[in-house]
Amino acid sequence: MIYAANPKSVFLKNKLEIKKLFENVLDSGSYILGEEVKKFENNFAKYCNVKHGVAVGNATDAIEICLRALELKKGDKVLTVSHTAVATISAIVSAGLSPKFIDISEIDFNMDINLVEKNITKDVKAIILVHLYGQSCDISKIKKIAKRKSITLIEDCSQAHGAMYKNKIVGGFGDFGVFSFYPTKNLATLGDAGFITTNNDKFFRKILKLREYGWNKERISELHGKNSRMDEIHAAILNIQLKNLDKNNDIRRKIANYYNESFKSIDMVTPTNNSFSKHVYHQYVIQLENRDELKIFLEKNKIYPGIHYQTPAHQMKAYKKFYKNKLPVTNSMKKRILSLPIHSGLKKKDAELVIKNVKKFFNKKR
Ligand SMILES: Cc1ncc(COP(=O)(O)O)c(C=O)c1O
Structure with missing residues (x-):
């Protein structure tokens, strides 16, 4: 049997190390948002060459959280493609926004950059680029348009861990990058996990709140947030797998x-x-x-x-x-x-x- 993807065969290459980390996490007594998560946030942000990394429950949540951080009006539009994992679209709608679909290029299956500018109407407030199948979009062209029109740019890198655009790793070109660590991904864990990258200090502080009930340090909700935290087990696995990415x-x-x-x-x-x-x-x-x-x-x-x-x-x-x-x-x-x-x-x-x-x-x- 030869499967399109086979996460088991990938994880088994590090079986002993993974087994050991279960014991370590068990003994640590800290199971969610602990030291392993902090370590992974630092490691992966560094790998992506960005200032901040925030570990979350999955990439669908990651996209929703980025969009919520923008505090847009209900029904505002997000320019994106229909040829993507449905998760990208689900997240837009969960954030109370509407996807505006544009077509893809026949050459590389990514957003057709020739359609971007003419589709930026007044109600379009963000663009989600999807680096589909592991290949980066022609980011700089889209970034220029987004900047000129003052629109937020989100890179959906869920299929593109370690992919590069002009010799620079994806995830740091837009206002946000989002990643999925679903078991079949290039960088993966034994369950659900996701990540947000940003170079923006203000957004970073807001995202930290949004992933955990909108809490401040005193655990008082200042915003309406979610519960979308990363578990220590997943972070520990990702710390191992990142070395092999x-x-x-x-x-x-x-x-x-x-x-x-x-x-x-x-x-x-x-x-x-x-x-x-x-x-x-x-x-x-x-x-x-x-x-x-x-x-x-x-x-x-x-x-x-x-x-x-x-x-x-x-x-x-x-x-x-x-x-x-x-x-x-x-x-x-x-x-x-x-x-x-x-x-x-x-x-x-x-x-x-x-x-x-x-x-x-x-x-x-x-
Ligand atoms: C392009 C893209 N965006 C978002 C997601 C959602 O990821 P998750 O399953 O971690 O929510 C996926 C996963 O399939 C994906 O491929």
Whole structure:
């Protein structure tokens, strides 16, 4: 069985260290927002080259908290894409705001930067960029527009830990960066956890309150906050896994290069790697006409690819009402995309089997 993602195979590489930390946390007597969390906040903020890091319960909360910190009016709009994890959209709506969807680029699946400026109407107060599949958006262009229009910029880096834009790690370009550490992510824990990065002191202080009931130091709620704290167990695991992040991203890049080379002779579109971006291949997404046939063929051979995403948010019942702009690329992509297995626990022989079977499928078709 070869899965699109396999967190167990990644965690088992550090089995002894992880087992030991459970004992350490148990003995420490501190289980939420303790020393391990503080250490991780410092470590990961440093890794992302930002001033502040705040550990939270998950990335959906992280986005909601950033948006709440802006104190916008109910119904104000947030410019983003529909071709993302639905979490991005769920968070916008949970913050009392409305997503304004724009289309993606056919080249890299990220927000089409040519559509940004013309869609910034008066009611658009923030932009959420999603560095989808592990590849950064063309940030500087969008950042310039956001600055000129005085709009908040949030980078959703949930699929892009360690990815770079022009040799600088993502997460520090906007007003906020958010990260997910869900088990399948490039940097992950054995459960839910998330993170916010910011260089803004005022926002930092506000976010600290918003993640814990709006409390001040005396535990008096000064704001209406949430309970979105990180557990010590997760922080301790993340402190270990952070040390392996670059190495694990290298493994993903190696697999992607191997796939790219092997698929050159086949009539399907392999992922573009933009020159301004250092890709971390959270997903390796190919495009082809007969996607469903290939998926069934691979599954028959015990290879289980994924589809990210089968239904874009604007076509889901919960978010249909926000479908205003035409989204031709988003609408057509969903039928063509397939995420092949890629993760840092994937063995060379498994990648070889994936290649062999994809080639077999194409040879049969000829
Ligand atoms: C782009 C993106 N944003 C947000 C999230 C939400 O992350 P979490 O599951 O930690 O809330 C995810 C996770 O799937 C994601 O991929």
